[in-house]
Amino acid sequence: MNNAATIASPAPSSTPLTSTPTMSHLIEARDFSLRYGRKTAVDNISFSIPKGRVVGLLGHNGAGKTSLMKAMVGLIGGTGELKVLGLDPRNQRGELLESLSYIPDVAVLPRWARVHELITLMSGLQPRFSAERARTLLKRTSVGTQDKVKSLSKGMVTQLHLALIAAIDTKLMILDEPTLGLDVMSRKSFYEMLIDEWCDGERSVIISTHQVEEIETLLSDVMMLDEGKLVLNISLEAMDSRFVALSHDASAADAVASAHPLLRYRQQGRPAALFDGEPPEHLQALGQRFRPSLVDLFMALTRKPELRARQD
Amino acid sequence: MVCYISNTPASASTAMQTWNDSAPIYQQLADRLAVQLLDGSPPEGEALPSVRHLASQYVINPLTVTRALQALVDTDLIESRRGLGMFVRSGARERLLQAKREQFLHTEWPQLRDKLRRLGLSAQDLNWEAS
Numbered sequence: 014m015n016n017a018a019t020i021a022s023p024a025p026s027s028t029p030l031t032s033t034p035t036m037s038h039l040i041e042a043r044d045f046s047l048r049y050g051r052k053t054a055v056d057n058i059s060f061s062i063p064k065g066r067v068v069g070l071l072g073h074n075g076a077g078k079t080s081l082m083k084a085m086v087g088l089i090g091g092t093g094e095l096k097v098l099g100l101d102p103r104n105q106r107g108e109l110l111e112s113l114s115y116i117p118d119v120a121v122l123p124r125w126a127r128v129h130e131l132i133t134l135m136s137g138l139q140p141r142f143s144a145e146r147a148r149t150l151l152k153r154t155s156v157g158t159q160d161k162v163k164s165l166s167k168g169m170v171t172q173l174h175l176a177l178i179a180a181i182d183t184k185l186m187i188l189d190e191p192t193l194g195l196d197v198m199s200r201k202s203f204y205e206m207l208i209d210e211w212c213d214g215e216r217s218v219i220i221s222t223h224q225v226e227e228i229e230t231l232l233s234d235v236m237m238l239d240e241g242k243l244v245l246n247i248s249l250e251a252m253d254s255r256f257v258a259l260s261h262d263a264s265a266a267d268a269v270a271s272a273h274p275l276l277r278y279r280q281q282g283r284p285a286a287l288f289d290g291e292p293p294e295h296l297q298a299l300g301q302r303f304r305p306s307l308v309d310l311f312m313a314l315t316r317k318p319e320l321r322a323r324q325d
Numbered sequence: 326m327v328c329y330i331s332n333t334p335a336s337a338s339t340a341m342q343t344w345n346d347s348a349p350i351y352q353q354l355a356d357r358l359a360v361q362l363l364d365g366s367p368p369e370g371e372a373l374p375s376v377r378h379l380a381s382q383y384v385i386n387p388l389t390v391t392r393a394l395q396a397l398v399d400t401d402l403i404e405s406r407r408g409l410g411m412f413v414r415s416g417a418r419e420r421l422l423q424a425k426r427e428q429f430l431h432t433e434w435p436q437l438r439d440k441l442r443r444l445g446l447s448a449q450d451l452n453w454e455a456s
Binding site for chain 1: 380
């Protein structure tokens with residue numbers, strides 16, 4: 014492990030998941046639930062997010078992603094325990110909002126405003142906001158400080174929004190569907206800016222999205238919600254070793270099915286199966302192992318709500 | 326050309342989604358960087374781009390980049406110099422070439438040979454001089 018410590022030199026080093034002094038976790042939830050009347054939006058979930066991570070929050074529409082994110086910023090309350098930056102989002106909301114960066118799924122910037130006016134506004138609203146940093150970040154984009162929001166494309170508005178909240182000196186960014194409706198180039202620029210300007214090994218970001226395949230490589234961890242339940246919470250590193258996919262000939266289908274894989278599907282025209290853990294040895298000879306993608310896993314786990322999260 | 330040596334494209338990715346399902350992402354990145362080293366980029370003794378630079382260039386998580394670099398450290402291709410970053414070790418190119426040759430002879434060649442036999446092709450049928 015000595016090598017691991019030195020390798021990252023100028024850039025961020027990895028944070029071991031095992032370090033547990035208080036506040037090493039930016040978010041901590043224990044048995045947290047959230048209900049709207051009789052409907053359970055978030056169902057008794059427990060997790061923690063350490064520093065230096067990029068966490069993808071995945072789930073179908075209505076799975077509870079936005080509810081959970083709203084709870085994290087104190088917009089709605091739930092039962093159980095939820096601590097964000099060591100604070101109770103409901104009762105210490107003012108303090109919390111000063112120290113996190115958040116883009117809600119309904120994010121809008123006033124259309125009539127010019128970019129430099131927004132920078133002035135943010136300077137007044139956010140004690141940790143740096144106007145200089147915002148201007149530096151915007152130099153990466155084609156957004157000018159004299160531009161009016163209404164003259165910008167959707168992609169440019171999103172980049173502007175990211176620049177504004179990334180210029181707040183915090184440890185945690187929460188992004189609810191940040192790239193919804195953006196074209197592929199805008200999405201790429203958005204994520205490039207996020208990696209380049211935000212991820213320094215100390216700060217964490219939690220992103221909810223439907224574009225699962227696109228953010229897979231960006232993530233350090235993934236949390237999957239299905240009908241309010243946390244069905245998977247795992248680092249991408251652990252995912253590589255825990256889940257195994259096997260592509261096989263049609264003739265092996267019965268043997269594969271009898272081993273009860275999580276999911277059977279087709280991979281480049283060939284039948285394939287996804288296993289949680291090593292498949293039985295006799296099967297391994299019948300097929301070829303490949304790396305299951307996050308999408309495959311998402312399909313497998315969100316179809317089976319009974320499979321509960323196994324915390325690492 | 327390097328096509329023999331690796332199935333992954335040597336060029337830097339310009340789009341997202343240029344990874345396949347053959348191996349974990351960090352391994353694929355390590356393979357790509359190795360192919361570039363083999364082509365002399367960067368040359369021995371020179372510094373690699375920073376973790377952050379690579380992460381943003383390939384749009385992948387910095388931890389994944391760190392794992393890829395660690396894989397290259399483990400195979401003696403690059404080394405960390407405290408405070409300066411990662412550098413290509415001397416002799417890295419030769420070691421890499423050696424490793425790739427062995428990989429070809431032990432895994433790729435037997436498959437290729439089987440295929441040639443199945444197709445009924447002999448050494449005489451193969452044009453070694455073609456560009």
